[in-house]
Amino acid sequence: MEFAVERYKTERWRQHREEWRNKIHPQEQGQVNQDIDESDRPGRVVFVSGFKGRYTEDKSSDSKQWYFRGTSKSLPRSTNTHLCVFEHDMPDNTNSSGSLIFEIYDAPLTAHQKERTKRNRYLITEQEQQRLLGIVGLSTGSVALEALLREGVGGIYRLADFDSFELSNGNRMLFNKGDVGR
Amino acid sequence: MELCVERIKSCDPDIAIETFAHGLSKEKVADFVKDCDIIIEECDNFLVKFLVRQEAMTYPRPLLMATFQNEMMDVERYDIDEEARPFHFSDDIGEDIS
Numbered sequence: 094m095e096f097a098v099e100r101y102k103t104e105r106w107r108q109h110r111e112e113w114r115n116k117i118h119p120q121e122q123g124q125v126n127q128d129i130d131e132s133d134r135p136g137r138v139v140f141v142s143g144f145k146g147r148y149t150e151d152k153s154s155d156s157k158q159w160y161f162r163g164t165s166k167s168l169p170r171s172t173n174t175h176l177c178v179f180e181h182d183m184p185d186n187t188n189s190s191g192s193l194i195f196e197i198y199d200a201p202l203t204a205h206q207k208e209r210t211k212r213n214r215y216l217i218t219e220q221e222q223q224r225l226l227g228i229v230g231l232s233t234g235s236v237a238l239e240a241l242l243r244e245g246v247g248g249i250y251r252l253a254d255f256d257s258f259e260l261s262n263g264n265r266m267l268f269n270k271g272d273v274g275r
Numbered sequence: 276m277e278l279c280v281e282r283i284k285s286c287d288p289d290i291a292i293e294t295f296a297h298g299l300s301k302e303k304v305a306d307f308v309k310d311c312d313i314i315i316e317e318c319d320n321f322l323v324k325f326l327v328r329q330e331a332m333t334y335p336r337p338l339l340m341a342t343f344q345n346e347m348m349d350v351e352r353y354d355i356d357e358e359a360r361p362f363h364f365s366d367d368i369g370e371d372i373s
Contacts, residue, residue, distance in 0.1 A: 203289045227311035229299060229327055230318030233341065235279050237315050242286050249291045250283060253307055253318075254276050255298030268278050275277045 202248075210245035223248040230254055233265050299323050304330050314338045328353075328361035 202210075202222060210222060226247040228234040231254035241247055258272050276296050283290055299307055304323070308314060308330035316327050316338055328351065331338045335353035342349060353359050 206287060206289055209287065224312035225310060227307055227314040229307070229314065229316045229323065231276060231279050232317065232319070234315060234317035235282075237317065237341065238279055239282070242283060242290075245287070247290070247312075249293070251293040251295070251307060251311060252276060252279055253295035253299045253303075254279075255296070257276070258278055272278055 206245065213245055217244060217246055221246055225249040225251060227251040228253070232256075232262055235266050235268075239267055299327070301326060305333075308334055308336055311336050316340045325361060332359070332361065 202219060206222065210217065213222075222245050224247045226241060226249070228238055228250065231238070231252060234252075234254070238250070238252075242250075257274050258266065258268050260270065260273055262268075263270075276294060280292055280294065283292055295303060295307060299318075304326045308327060314327060314331055314336055316324060317340065318324055318327070328338060330336075331351070332353045335357075337354045338351040340349040340351075341347075349363075351359055351361070351363065
């Protein structure tokens with residue numbers, strides 16, 4: 094994060110940002126500029142219009158930064174990320190929509206996450222705690238999910254399943270009779 | 276699905292969750308696999324199993340599967356092994372058996 098802020102401050106980065114801005118054209122609601130190259134990471138610059146989300150201003154630092162946490166379908170990779178926002182036309186409140194130009198980072202762990210996974214330190218790295226895990230099928234997958242969740246592996250979970258819980262799934266899932274049909 | 280989402284939220288509200296509530300169809304598999312860091316595949320539909328592996332091979336992403344037989348863990352590292360094929364398929368397997 095500090096690296097990004099430093100880069101933002103430098104003149105070269107300002108030029109870079111200007112170039113990006115020229116690349117960006119007004120787009121349809123919620124669409125993302127697809128010209129952006131994946132290889133630019135970390136610190137991918139992305140423009141999103143029609144963005145809806147929860148964002149907060151970091152009042153502790155001098156530079157004006159806005160952070161976003163959560164997922165959005167309009168993002169290229171809906172991540173548990175910090176978006177270092179350069180430009181925005183959103184009013185100053187926590188739930189709003191507008192357009193943004195931002196840079197994507199893996200979000201640093203929250204205090205709660207740090208405390209919860211304290212005993213994993215040096216065993217499971219911070220990077221591993223921010224990974225995107227995809228789980229296909231949530232019958233036995235839910236047990237894997239439970240284990241990973243408790244260990245604190247993964248910052249984003251992508252789940253796919255079409256079924257609901259049935260009593261006959263009880264032999265391999267951690268849910269109870271009261272959860273049938275959900 | 277609902278239950279799992281609830282479980283995650285109760286354990287760690289900071290975790291972001293994406294759901295494919297209608298399961299994976301042929302069209303959705305690529306979207307699912309594309310930017311995963313790890314795929315854990317525990318699905319009972321063979322077609323989906325295969326499609327997920329195919330996409331994992333394309334992008335390439337590592338894939339894990341736990342099976343109940345002999346407590347076997349299936350690790351398919353498409354990300355580091357270019358030769359890896361779905362279900363460890365290999366032409367040599369006939370010779371190995373004989």
